[in-house]
Amino acid sequence: MSERKEFRDLATVEEAHAAIESLDLDPGTETVDLDEADGRVLAERVDAGLDVPGFDRSALDGYALHARETFGASEADPATVTVVGTVEAGQRPAVDLDAGEAVEIATGAVMPSDADAMVAVERTDRDGDTLLVRTAVTPGENVMAAGADIAAGERALGPGTRLTSREIGLLSALGVDQVPVRAKPRVGIVSTGDELVRPGETVDSGRGQIYDVNSYAVAAGVREAGGEPVVYPHAGDDMTEMERALREAADECDLVLSSGSTSASAVDVVYRVIEEQGDLLLHGVSIKPGKPMLVGRLGGPGSGAGSTADSDGSDTQPASDGSAYIGLPGYPVSALSIFRTFVAPAIRRAAGRADPPSATVEGRMAVRERHDEGRHRLVPVGLVTDGDGETLVYPVDKGSGATTSLVEADGIVEMPADVTYLDRDERVSVELFSPDVRPPTVFGVGEDDPLFSRLLDRLDRPRYLGHGSRVGRRRLRDDVPDFAVVSAAEEVETGTELGGWTREWGLVVPAGNPAGIGGLADLVDRDHRFVNRSTTSGLRTSLGNALADLADERGVDRHDLVDAIEGFDFAVESHESPARRVVAGDADAGLGLRATAGKLGCGFVPVGEERIRVLANHSRTEKPGVERLRAELDDVGDLVDDRPGFGTADDR
């Protein structure tokens, strides 16, 4: 075993926040064109440089004159003036007014300089150039004075204003086409670990290689928080290469995030580089997931270890002299949890962005959740609306190593270190991953099935966990999902049937069936490598039933048959997995569907048919998402028929 860095004195969550607040991430300011300023944050106040409107503007159609011409005028006793010209909008007034004169003028046009009021056309009578004015107006009446919208010298927008279409409208009105904004904090992302491979390249699974999840996911998170991500070329576990990458990132960025391998040796190397190249303020936080978080500063050439930050943030250093540093845990779920909880707020602050508006929903726990450890815990949870429109909250825990839980959860419930459990029906507050997260319209659990998988594409924002018939049934009994998809090979004890279909199952074998496998009996009697499905799968239950029938036929114990099948006990995860093992040459036969064999170009030895049924939670049959599902199930025939290999179509 490799030696591990132990995190003995774990910092509290509050200490971690304080350490991050003590970092200097200030990106300074820059000037951008107005047409690229949307979403940016003003670095300084903007005062109006001119009057808007820039001229005294007529507010209606009528006649411009000097108000004194109308003093004393009324409906019965009009004043008489002479019309000496016309001004349209967009024209320079070409007339001068003398006493007793008026100018015909359109809405929005420039007032002649000698006129100070407008009379509405409706209040006049005209005969040739002679105008009777049947009302008195005061100076300025019906005129939008220059600067009445905003006047030169007035404060238009304050520093820190986030620019949206509305502010861009006001800046346009002021003729501003260059805007001083806060620069986006540059956030360098350095991934480490020999086994990581960037998406798009080829992984060698045999060597234990996996795709680098964190780099692009964290980069997207940086962008969402208002930062500018810079993803550096992948650094392996080589100390020199990693040092070079970190140093380059520290020179170029306001914050460096390292993120990478969960392997102990890689963590150790990062740890050592930071200790040698900067200050480590904090290593290890009492939080789950996310314990191995690091916080510190990466020095420029001259800086070294020794100084430590006060938690009040008084000890900062200029950005030019290196950068802030935060080490994220390697597991993706941990890395993104820590990023969201600790790093994103710091990036938003540096970008001058307000924290997003309350993205918290209240709900009640659908199940009891225990908490064994004395660490502050961030529990990823999913949301589902029950039949009464109330929000139910259920934990999504597939382990930090799983990436699917990233998209199967909607937010986080925090469990402080001294909380030992959340009870079923307890009210909890869920911090959504973002304010626009909404619960799925419909949520189901159950059998992994290719036809149903395609049906999901016809629904709007569904969530479906293909964890097998057995899990679906159990969770439906617990009242968590809206529906379960189950194989009818087992007894149905709960739920309202919405619909279903029949699928043909059997043994998927190499194309042409080179071993000449004829059925289950050959698996028992001959020496074939078999691949099974997990016990939660309906297919596995059907296989068990078929073997029981074979045992009855032979008058032997079912277990003897099972023991005779090589690989019966080592099950794989999805409906395609056994077939794919056959394709890869790792097995001679796999449990599967005719549809799958067809899709993957394999041979197929039919064994039986099974009915798949969709069962709704009794109390949610009127939920719109469930009604929509029922309607799609009524048309399930489309899916069976429109692509060979699915459902009962014979396509071998």
Place this chain on the structure above:
Amino acid sequence: MSERKEFRDLATVEEAHAAIESLDLDPGTETVDLDEADGRVLAERVDAGLDVPGFDRSALDGYALHARETFGASEADPATVTVVGTVEAGQRPAVDLDAGEAVEIATGAVMPSDADAMVAVERTDRDGDTLLVRTAVTPGENVMAAGADIAAGERALGPGTRLTSREIGLLSALGVDQVPVRAKPRVGIVSTGDELVRPGETVDSGRGQIYDVNSYAVAAGVREAGGEPVVYPHAGDDMTEMERALREAADECDLVLSSGSTSASAVDVVYRVIEEQGDLLLHGVSIKPGKPMLVGRLGGPGSGAGSTADSDGSDTQPASDGSAYIGLPGYPVSALSIFRTFVAPAIRRAAGRADPPSATVEGRMAVRERHDEGRHRLVPVGLVTDGDGETLVYPVDKGSGATTSLVEADGIVEMPADVTYLDRDERVSVELFSPDVRPPTVFGVGEDDPLFSRLLDRLDRPRYLGHGSRVGRRRLRDDVPDFAVVSAAEEVETGTELGGWTREWGLVVPAGNPAGIGGLADLVDRDHRFVNRSTTSGLRTSLGNALADLADERGVDRHDLVDAIEGFDFAVESHESPARRVVAGDADAGLGLRATAGKLGCGFVPVGEERIRVLANHSRTEKPGVERLRAELDDVGDLVDDRPGFGTADDR
């Protein structure tokens, strides 16, 4: 007067929505790199192309072996095996297991193919190569099987999924680096009107030119809704040029918005072009603001007028044959209201984005709002939190021609055509301009003052309307703002004083005071052109008081003095406006502050000093924003002293 297009048969709001829904804005799909996929919407489902993890992975540190080696083993009765090698994470297993053998293996490492289970190191005792296993494990135990996170062939993400950091994490895990997404709808923006000038260029106010507000503001709105704006070069009112611009935009875009002049002739030209080049589905909507909205289609070369859409949207035409068209009103507030209410939802639909989550707040009307007309009305409103934390809603109505109301409002209250008023204290629902709009931390109304304007820069998200002392006092009495800033020249009847300062006022004159103006008496006795402030301003009140003193001194009526001052009655909008008119040579003297004269390099003839006081709403003195304001007012001396020309500093 020019002839106007009359909108006799105004469409209802519902008909306008239906007409827009009948338009085809579908932008199709495109493929983007994963590191640019953030925020985009999946065009098709993505299935896992490989197993994650890609290999059977050890879930703990210990020994890999065949489970059958441990059958029957227990603490007391261990099984004995021989250790034949080691596998670290990231290594290819280099050993084969025979019966009775085990391999030492790290967390995350690849399981040797002959092993099917892991024994935790804590459950073993080792002596050289001899290992005692003190527990029984089942096949698969402590192994994360290949595909346990997600298996090849499983549905990973559905069509229509909006990609955030979490989905990008999952796609990374699958090794996907190219993502099929919905293209962004291309939205062409054509602005029309001879008098419009793009920001950054020079306006000729004398000709009635104004800056084009709508093009960049609408472009930002398009981007916020998920579209790709294309701003076309400004088309004047020239029919040929406008036709060319619209045709080019129709060829290149999914939707064309024209937006521009409020002048009747420009509207007429747009109207004619659309009628000749496409189909006009709708002209004029019974909504305020926004009545002159147009909806239609711009044809390609072959298309013509004649066809009309059913309101059920059944009549659509292929995008290649032209584009959808919406004509926005010319006034910015109207244009953005119509954009937000009708156009943004259509762009979001085309982009595959969900409507933003509920951005609606409930509040009560701070004042009564009347509604005279029979049109559906979108009332821009501002929000302020009262002392009890309740949201107050007040109308922001400076007329559609004003651009400042864009940033002085937070959202919209809808008043259906048959509603005649909203009562004070009536509960209303406010549709926020965006979900992240929050009420200002503090809201004030009152005197326009340069020192206070700078103090605002020290507050977080303040809102201040410099509408003058009189308006400030009145609105504070009405209980709308948190505070008012007033000149103490008038009696103070309400509010808790938070602080204040003294400012020196007088006559701003050209540099060097060429006319040798000595004081107010010279304005009365000599023939100078004067510029006043509006009657709502405290400065105007101070001037009135000083003139009353002069009248007393001379034993004449105050009105005689006022009548003798040329320009006394034509007031301008902000504290700098009179001084700027002096600088421009349009006046010989302007009412103003010493600070303003200093800033603009003018001469200054002192007349008096006045005290400016900040008065808080009695019931809101403990509101955090008000407390923060009070604290800044305690330090107001900093602002007086740190820049020459402000406050009482003598800098002439």
